Amino acid sequence: MSSQLQSSQSQPLALSSIAEWTDERVAEIYLARSTAKAKQAIEDLFSPHVKASLNGRSITRAQIDQLLLGMRSTEEGDLGFYWTDLVDVSGDPKTHRNGALGGVYIITGLQLPHPETGKLVPSFRRKCVAIKVESQSEDLSIDSRKITEFTTIAYNYPMDQLEALEKKRAGLVDQHKVTPRL
Template sequence: MLSSLSQWSEQHIRAVFEAPTEQESLQAMKETFSPSIKAYLNGKPLGFAEIRSMILLMRNNSPNGLKIRWLQAVEAPHDACNRGGSMGGSYIISGILKTKMGTEKPVEYYRRKTVIVKIESQAISNDRFEDSRRIVDLDFVASDFPVDEESSKIE
């Protein structure tokens, strides 16, 4: 039996953002997102190429690496095998470096994300043990916050 949709999502999102190399991150993206994904970030439509570019830019601007911390996850599988269904959750990405307006030195930020995804099997073989699940629909809201003493206490 396949892992739950929440477990699958948590594992795959970590692999995308926390991968030690860009190549491993790109591979994780291929194993996480359908090439024909329908996605919305803060209400704006995105395709696979835009998602990939955003993730790579975030990774490239984070020399110490990114870290994911899941806050919650709720799932609704379509069947007992967990081949597909819906999942909603929220997590924090830490380690983001951005330049604040009026400063030259990058400042550390964290991103709060809330996601609702539809996961489907993208199987091309009849191997029922192959985990061919991919995110086919993704709606997410994301906001960045500077890391300071006050926000560190919230973490």
């Protein structure tokens, strides 16, 4: 039995890339079908001692939980989520146990006060994040990755502005395409 335990601990687990891991874990928070599942997804993603900031101000792990769970308008959540940009770098491309990621994503399904009228309206949040991911264990047979550093900038918009902002972004991409010279 102890030889089986030793062999399982010595076999490195093949891990997904930092981007794949982050995408899956973040989606589990926003798309969770219950508050309990969202809470567990937050536990699985963030280190208890994460160093974090939101819009330039330091925040605690408890504040992260409160902010993420506070977006849920119902027990079921009813949020949408997708990345618009994502860049990751693995500290070790063979294992993906540690690394960094930067990206921008959109959260839909929010009900927030309109900036001019104060009336609750369907809204979305655009978030830019920079994170550091580190394994929490030396055991290579388990995936113990968690976010240890987290910086985010977030802003809310009325939902009717999403299509216009996405078209503007796509237009900028088209405008700045460079064709390599041969």
